[in-house]
Amino acid sequence: MQIASKITEVSNELAPYRARLVAVSKTHPAEAIQEAYDCGQRIFGENKVQELTDKAEALPKDIQWHMIGHLQRNKVKFIAPFVSLIHSVDSLRLLEEINKQGEKFQRKIPCLLQIHIAKEESKFGFDRKELLDALPFIHKMNWIQIKGLMGMATFTEDHAQVRSEFQELRSIFNELKKDHCSGNIAMEELSMGMSGDYKIALEEGSTLIRIGTTIFGNRNYNNPQ
Ligand SMILES: *Cc1c(COP(=O)(O)O)cnc(C)c1O
Numbered sequence: 575m576q577i578a579s580k581i582t583e584v585s586n587e588l589a590p591y592r593a594r595l596v597a598v599s600k601t602h603p604a605e606a607i608q609e610a611y612d613c614g615q616r617i618f619g620e621n622k623v624q625e626l627t628d629k630a631e632a633l634p635k636d637i638q639w640h641m642i643g644h645l646q647r648n649k650v651k652f653i654a655p656f657v658s659l660i661h662s663v664d665s666l667r668l669l670e671e672i673n674k675q676g677e678k679f680q681r682k683i684p685c686l687l688q689i690h691i692a693k694e695e696s697k698f699g700f701d702r703k704e705l706l707d708a709l710p711f712i713h714k715m716n717w718i719q720i721k722g723l724m725g726m727a728t729f730t731e732d733h734a735q736v737r738s739e740f741q742e743l744r745s746i747f748n749e750l751k752k753d754h755c756s757g758n759i760a761m762e763e764l765s766m767g768m769s770g771d772y773k774i775a776l777e778e779g780s781t782l783i784r785i786g787t788t789i790f791g792n793r794n795y796n797n798p799q
Pocket residue numbers: 598600621642643726767768769770784785786787788
């Protein structure tokens with residue numbers, strides 16, 4: 575009941591912006607996902623391959639699974655047959671592997687390129703120049719479909735900083751949309767915003783927000799599941 579009312583609440587906030595909700599269910603059990611599913615939610619985000627594939631097996635087949643966490647190349651093959659969108663594509667080497675697995679499964683795999691916008695060292699992603707340099711190589715990858723960009727802002731209470739990082743991502747998105755979209759590269763989705771900053775992200779043009787805690791409550795990482 576709690577989950578259902580949170581989904582409704584967040585969905586109502588997104589509606590005027592035409593953004594879609596990725597319900598981030600990592601660490602939460604299948605029953606919690608089923609509860610969200612029962613009130614109409616279909617897009618779920620996970621950040622670990624094993625957990626994602628286990629849940630995909632156990633839960634309804636019309637769920638769209640999004641991979642949102644750092645992806646190791648040797649694990650791409652496990653999600654390649656069914657994943658709806660990989661948000662966290664952060665290197666050309668990873669793209670090459672996704673392309674290879676796409677060919678193997680004869681499936682064009684939808685991806686977002688993760689852009690490094692935070693002022694924190696630990697976050698993954700391309701910077702603007704690396705991205706522009708990578709585009710000619712990406713254009714040749716027939717089994718990759720680039721749908722847009724993803725980014726994570728710095729974890730801070732400083733709203734002005736978060737907003738300026740989202741604006742930076744939005745400006746790279748617009749630049750690509752204007753000059754670099756053709757073939758397998760399109761700019762339709764801008765994945766930005768989490769529980770702490772999604773209101774700012776919506777104002778700055780997000781089309782996909784990734785929300786965990788606000789819907790499912792706090793994560794317990796000691797839980798063996
Ligand atoms: C966990 C996670 C989220 C959701 O975070 P909350 O603060 O719980 O909403 C969003 N994006 C990514 C990449 C994540 O790993």
